[in-house]
Amino acid sequence: MRERALVGVLGAAGAVGTVARACLRDAGGVRIRSGHRRPGPAAGEEVAVVDAADPAAVRRFAAGCHVVLDCTAPAYTLMDRVRRAVLEAGADYVSVMDDGCTQVPPEGRTVVLAAGVSPGLSGMLPRLLAEGLVGPMRFTGAYAGLGGLTAGAAADYLLSLDAGYGTPLAVWRGREVPRALRVDDDYRIPTVERALTGYPYLTAELRRQALVLPLAQAVWFNAFDGPHVLATTSRRRGTRLADADAVAELVRASRLDAAGRRPYQVLHGELDARAPDGTPVHRSVVIRGSDGSALSGVVAAEAVLALTTGRVPPGVWYASDVVDSRRLLASLQHRLPDTVVRFTGNVPCSEAVTPQVEGFL
Structure with a gap:
């Protein structure tokens, strides 16, 4: 044995x-x-x-x-x-x-x-949506989170800002195009009722997927729910600091944004492409949980x-x-019962997902 x-x-x-x-x-x-x-x-x-x-x-x-x-x-x-x-x-x-x-x-x-979650689960979204389709493919994705950060998570977040893992305000159009986008102060993401601040950020993870699939266009937003984490992020970007004061400031900011509200983590992706017979196809996915660490x-x-x-x-x-996407989606829902996974547009791997009651969203 x-x-x-x-x-x-x-x-x-x-x-x-x-x-x-x-x-x-x-x-x-x-x-x-x-x-x-x-x-x-x-x-x-x-x-x-x-x-x-x-x-x-x-x-x-x-x-x-x-x-x-x-x-x-x-x-x-x-x-x-x-x-x-x-x-x-x-x-x-x-x-x-x-x-x-x-x-x-x-x-x-x-x-x-x-x-x-990000990077990781976020990088699977374009692959999930692109299965069985042909180009040109155009993808837009976003990550939004609300909840108090631990000190370790806050330090990692601050240090990642200047680690070269993405390019602010950039878009992928067959290549990286810097400073092509603007911050969206009325950004909307499914399952979140209020408007967020969408900060365009072309991640290294999305660049890799754009080259592999390939994607003709790719856009990613880090979406901020509340002013405090965004303000702290903007102030600390470029300082390359994650000392005790900076970490404590970001932890406080995350708790202020989340005060009195239910924590959540949401990943969202949309893809436009064509079926092999040339028919236009639009697909989307939203994955929502309550705990990013989980x-x-x-x-x-x-x-x-x-x-x-x-x-x-x-x-x-x-x-x-x-990671096998079907197995992962099933595991997320089994291990974390409050996790919602919702597809539109006849995505092949959607059969791995337990149907959700719309009112729960």
Whole structure:
């Protein structure tokens, strides 16, 4: 009988790591080694003390693992150090973030990056909508979130602003066209009743999808619900700072925007293309959940399971390209019952989605 793969989870007690571990346990077929800075008991799991900032400690933790899932935060302060230590220990590596370093790993080793909500689930939207269609294809997508940020999430957000993962106000028209768009102060996104501020931001993730599919045009908006996070983001962009004061300011801003309101995370995408017979086709998808960390945990677990079941070959990959979209959509709704997934336009993978009651939206 084949031995079950050993999966190490760094940041196992965090909001993302806790959900990812639960998904992996429920899926079965793997053993889990939980890495904590101050661990407590974890039924059915190996538990280890590990400081992700110490490469030697990470190597000891990763020794014997088939794959290590990195859910540490703030990830941008560690960058590729965790990944290098994991690979040196002989394990494969999955990260919720994109560490910005995509060098080819040692022979036979696999790296999967951006296994979260954005980047991650967001990068799957154009693929979901484009299935079976032909060009020219035009895609518009958006991400909107409302809810208090943790300190780690706030630090990662601030550090990502100047990390080169996107271009503000740019659009894709066969190539990146800078400063082609304007901020939309009356931006609308399905399932959100009020107008948002839509900030055009051509992500590196969408650029990759535009080249692969290919897309004739691609637009992405980061949509802000309330003035405080947007104001803090605008003030901090270009400073390259995520010190304690900056993190505390963004955490406060997120709580002010969310005060008295129900938290949500919404991804939305629309695509115009043609069927093989030349008929024009318009498709859309909206994915809404209440907890961004929980959504990321499910995506991360699915990326790990894709790797441990042999569905990801050696090399560097992005979760949006290797995670099975049908399986992921079903897993999101099973693990997070308040998650809504709604398609229009006869999308092939929509049969994986449980019908939702419209009033719930």
